[in-house]
Amino acid sequence: MEQQTIPLNDRDLSWLYFNYRVLSMAGEASVPLYERVKFLSIFSSNLDEFFRVRMPALLALHHLREGEKGALAAAQQEIARQLNEYGKIFTQSVLPELREKGIRVYYGESPAPEHLPSIRDYFYNTVLAYLQPVRIQFGQPMELFLENNALYLVVCLEDGGTGVVNIPSDHLPRFLRLSGNDVIFMDDVIRQHLGFLFPHVGITAAYSIKVTRDAEIDVDEFSGHLLQKVEDMLVQRQMGVPTRFLFDAAMPDALRDQLGEYFRIAALEMVPGGRYHNLRDLSDLPLPAAPSLEYPKMPPAHCHAIDLDKPLLDQIQAGDKMLHVPYQSYDYILRYFNEAATDPDVREIYVTLYRVASTSRIVHALMSAAKNGKKVTVMVELKARFDEANNLRWAKRMKAAGVRILYSIPGLKVHAKVALVKRKRGFSWDHTALLATGNFNESTARFYADHILFTRHQGITQELELLFIYMQTGIAPGKFNFMHFEHLLVAQFNLVDQFTSLIRAEAEAARAGKPARITIKLNNLQEKSMIAELYAAADAGVEIDLIVRSICCLVPREGIRVRRIVDRFLEHARVFIFHNGGEEQVYLGSADWMNRNLHRRIEVCFPIYDPVYRRQLKDIIHLQLTDNTNAVILGADARNLPVPREAGAAEVNAQRDTYAYVRQL
The missing domain is CATH 1.20.58.310 (Polyphosphate kinase N-terminal domain)
Structure with missing residues (x-):
């Protein structure tokens, strides 16, 4: 094709x-x-x-x-x-x-006189300790390095000189809460006292700036030991070439050009902005409690398929269990690892970790398991972008606790979210597997919408063990008479071929005049060969519904509808449903359809065999396909279009209604 x-x-x-x-x-x-x-x-x-x-x-x-x-x-x-x-x-x-x-947030306004004493005290007693004011000389070699995404004020002096002072938002809160519910930016706390920082000369103006630097550094290009590679990369990233010089649009053109020349910023990299930068800090705006101004609370529901009074590992041996988080509690995942760490019959634990919580209880359970004499093997992906430092820190701690650490495979990222627990009771072994669409991260699990499967299915657990053997030895399944993957779809092995086969089977059914349907939910859809297969299936008459949260390079056309949902939770699950002549095949997994996921990562997609859970997933996906409040339709140019709602039609909000659905399961 x-x-x-x-x-x-x-x-x-x-x-x-x-x-x-x-x-x-x-x-x-x-x-x-x-x-x-x-x-x-x-x-x-x-x-x-x-x-x-x-x-x-x-x-x-x-x-x-x-x-x-x-x-x-x-x-x-x-x-x-x-x-x-x-x-x-x-x-x-x-x-x-x-x-x-x-609630008054000062935005370019002078604070009320009654606030000036507290602003003064905060500046002299707290902020001043973190400031480094400097005068720069245009036309001279650069002596000041602007740190990545750090904030600065460029200060115009009456004697014609120029000063620069940092805004230490990495060390102090970006906002100062004043009496009542008034709030001021730290930027303006500093502006109020520029005369102290640059004494004996008047201040005529001050403008905010920041530089964003290239973070896309390939660790495989480095030589030496992998841990040292990652540590070197983290340093190099902060020194990366500029990709954006963000400046206050009120800044005079002449000053902007002087700064560009001094800091070696190309014209294409200059972006005008507002008075304040790094407004991602608004997440820390000190707002008074007001439940009416927030989303209604959705406390995670109990999963009634799990008996809290019985060991979870034993219950999994009796049958599959599935969680839909954050609608259901993530505590069951923590319990799974805690039980594995302390159950005297558990001998071996295998886990992949891609993004780890900064205070991970899961990692603490794995370290306890190693100290309890169990064989614990953890694949830590040190190349998880922007989580490298945190993963590196945890890897060192786990290794010190006796955990066997597997580091990244050359040329590949391990993006799979899987775990395997092996117990020995007498002369027999039992295996339980945990497979997820999202990271084993209890922090992000509060607002990432994912699905998680516990299973003892012999084929799945055996193939998961094969995958861990591959990650430890480099010996691929299929070599030396090892088993092939038949249940799991694993990138680098059979994932692309199997998804291609499933799509083509639907196309064949459509050409034969039989019902044919594909429903897929992804974070990103970009890989050309998979898009081409979907186009061909639609041309054959297959009805295709896609839910794509972020990147979607596919152009919607007749037979292919694309939706996007943005709401209080981040839609993170990957779900694949194929009609298969009425005997639907349902898969979940970690893999988006991007070049990187399908060709440069280890990804795992797994089948859902239990008809109860297949029905639950279909019901949840149906709510997402009928959402007429926060869903949008993607047009042919990838822009967001409103979902038409017929007069009198019931309001459907997928996340709100999924929560109600999960609570009554």
């Missing part, structure tokens, strides 16, 4: 349209006010990551390929449009509504 001719939407614009959907949630009056503040924070954080990870590629293509120059311009134009709307939502909607609720 000729992949080069298939229609595709631009990857980066598709992602930017996703982030625009996040921004639009901040502008919706139906979203509680405090939650709108959080969406503003998430949008800003997402955009920072885009400039660290994707903008370097766009800049490189702009310089290398004449035909790619339009991609950079289109992305920059879309970003400028979104930032303009961001400013309007924040200043003309969110801030005024906060003030109506008695």
